[in-house]
Amino acid sequence: MKDNQRSLGIMTRCQGSRFVDKGYYKKLTLFGRKRGIRVFVFSPRQVNFAARTVAGFEYRNGAWQSDTFPLPAFIYDRCFVGPAYRHYKPFVEKLQNDRNITFLGYGLSGKWQVHQMLIQSPQLAPLLPPTELFSFSSLQETLATHGAAVIKPMAGTHGIGVVRIKECRGGYEVSGRNRENQPFRRVLKEGGLKQFVTSFTAGRKFLVQPYLHLHTPDGSPYDVRVLVQKNGKGEWETTGKAVRIGDKRSITSNLHGGGRAVSLTPFLSRHYKPAVRARITQTIDRLAVELPRFLEQSHGRLVELGIDVGIDTAGNVWIIEVNSRPGRTVFSMINDPDAKFHSITQPVRYAHYLMKERVGGY
Structure with a gap:
């Protein structure tokens, strides 16, 4: 197998040598190395399509080192969508259309498009707020x-x-x-x-x-982050669940807005009676299985999803948002080492699975 066939490029937005999530990418690199996979970080704007090379960064000898790499055979898309994404989009699309490159998953395009896909599911449509x-x-x-x-x-x-x-x-x-x-x-x-x-x-x-009343009895907004990922067999798996609780002055629970995270089961036990709690847990587990498979049928290949679930004061479960480039800080905050470890390593395991699939084993 050629060297670049065992390479995984993490595609993100770089400003020179500055890019976010360096700690996460370092762990991906070290875990990939154990699997014989070379992992590096690059910006889609630094690709030389004629030479089929890309300028990027690799973690080695205790630091991020700049280098020029052959175009990777596999790409993990962490290029967050936002106002600046238009500067990256043409290069991302050119890479997506390259027959020699496999994306672990394709990023979701927006909340409205996701809603329009999910509303076609008889199982998921009742869990979507009118939009x-x-x-x-x-x-x-x-x-x-x-x-x-x-x-x-x-x-x-x-x-x-x-x-x-x-x-x-x-x-x-x-x-x-x-x-x-x-x-x-x-x-x-x-x-x-x-x-x-x-x-x-x-x-x-x-x-x-x-407006849905997605808050605790004392008025703190909260939601449940469910992380689902493809594993080393190419199958969807629930990595973990955690509750994000926001500031009472806020209407959202995002950690970037000053929120905190707690474990799901004890949180539900504090706020809901056993029968309601059982119904909530069952609904969340069901949508964690149904949603990624259904969305992938409409959208195309996905590698992981952060599903944000709201629970209103009556115990009704709502799908609030689905993110194809999820964060995983929440599992460190609730001290769930298994979820934290799997959240970091599953993308490499899935890449390893795709590499074996491509060449029929090696």
């Missing part, structure tokens, strides 16, 4: 029907730009996180809502949903 493309009229309709609504950016992360709007005497209370991820709250008079949302959403596409 519309944002317009002022769709917001007005949601407020008229439900009394409170949430608007969220279609390509947002970490709870940034998620805003709750609810009716109050003489106007609306608006709260959430701004583009700098700072919490805010203000009361707008009847005529001020349109001006606010027009300004707030300018230049970006948003979704509108009814």
Whole structure:
């Protein structure tokens, strides 16, 4: 097998030698090395397609070293989507169309597209909140029907730009996180809502949903992060589950917004009666099995998913968001060493499986 056939390129956005998640990529590199796989980090903008090489970074001798590598046969896409992604997208697509390169998985394109796929599943559709493309009229309709609504950016992360709007005497209370991820709250008079949302959403596409009461009895917002990944046999597996609890001043539970993480079972035991708890656990386990398989049929190959699950005060389970480039910090925070270890090593195990599949064993 050629050297590049045993190589795994972690594709991410690099600014010179600066890139995020260095600690995670270091662990991937060291685990890959034990499996005879060369792992390195690169930016899609640094590919020389004519020479079939790429400038990147490899962890060796205790530090990240720059080097030029042959184009890897396998790519782990960690190129986070955001406003700057348009500068990377043409290069990513060219790599995806290269017949000699296998992506471990293809990134999901956005919340609306994911919703449109999942709503086709009879099992998953009842767990999806009613969702519309944002317009002022769709917001007005949601407020008229439900009394409170949430608007969220279609390509947002970490709870940034998620805003709750609810009716109050003489106007609306608006709260959430701004583009700098700072919490805010203000009361707008009847005529001020349109001006606010027009300004707030300018230049970006948003979704509108009814506001769901996804919080503890004392008012702390929370959700459940379920990490599912392909294993070394090419099969989906649930790596771990954890509860993320947000600040009471926030409407979201994201760790980047000052949240904390706790283990799922004791958390459910504190807040729900046994029968409700059993129903919640059963529903989460069922969607963890059903969702990745169904989504992969519509979308194409996936390697891992972070599924964010909301549980309302009545114990109803909701699919809030699905992320194809999930973080895994949460498992360190709840002290779950097995989930932490598997969350880091499964992408390499899956790459190893694909390498064996490609050549019929080696």
